[in-house]
Amino acid sequence: MDLVLIRHPEVAIEAGVCYGQTDVPLKRHAHESADALKARMNALNVPACADGWHTSPLQRCASLAHALSANAHIDARLSEMHFGAWEGRAWDTIDRALIDAWATDIDHARPHGGESLAQFADRVVKWFEDTCADRDEAVHVIAHAGVVRVLAAHLLGIARDNALQWPLDFGAIAWFRRVRGTWLLMRWNA
Incomplete structure (x- = not known):
């Protein structure tokens, strides 16, 4: 089975703004991005999408x-992490002590009042278990950087806080393949 995760393209919001579940639009028209993505997937020999794309309900995905x-399968469990009171704020305007408190216990702290990383990961992994556990055919997903990184950590059996540091460009492809019960990383940030 192949799991193909695509981070949404660049959004029309200032750099440095926390926008987790804030519903922001894409910077370019979605059809332009779709054409570019199809060409890139073909060049990388990514398996074709057979039964439609799974996606976050947020418009950027x-x-x-x-x-x-x-045929798009909308699922709220694929939404980005909810950052509570930090949503829509520039990161550099958020009290540094709150960010430090969050970093001290990245899995469980919620100084913003939204989701903890553990809560977010639980919802994303639940989507994966419900959707991918018993499938042989490829699953294709348009999601957010947090979703892609959480799934990467889950599939590869690594610490989430490590995977959160991995670079992931807008529109990037992360492709995983299950072989004899083990998940392999085929492409990252392609």
């Missing part, structure tokens, strides 16, 4: 999924 296929 869902608009691309709809541009790629008439």
Whole structure:
């Protein structure tokens, strides 16, 4: 089985703003991004999407999924982490002591009042278990950087806080393949 995760393309919001579950639009039209993504997937020999794209309901993901296929499977569990009171704020305006408190216990702290990393990861992994556990055919997903990184950590059996540091560009492909019960990383940030 192949799991193909695509981070949404660049968004129309200032750099340095915390936008987790804030519903922001794409910077470019979704059809332009879809055409570029299809070409890149073909060049990398990524398996074709057979039964439609799974996606977060947030427009930066869902608009691309709809541009790629008439059959989009919307699931709120694929939404980015909820950052509570930090949503829509520039990171450099958030009290540094709160960010430090969060970093001290990244899995469980919630100084913003939103989700903890553990809560976020539980919801994303639940989506994976419900959707991918018993499948042989490829699953394709348009999601957020946090979702892709949490799934990477889960599939590869590494610490989430390590995977959170991995670079992941807008529109990047992360491709995983299950071989004899073990997940292999085929491509990262492609």
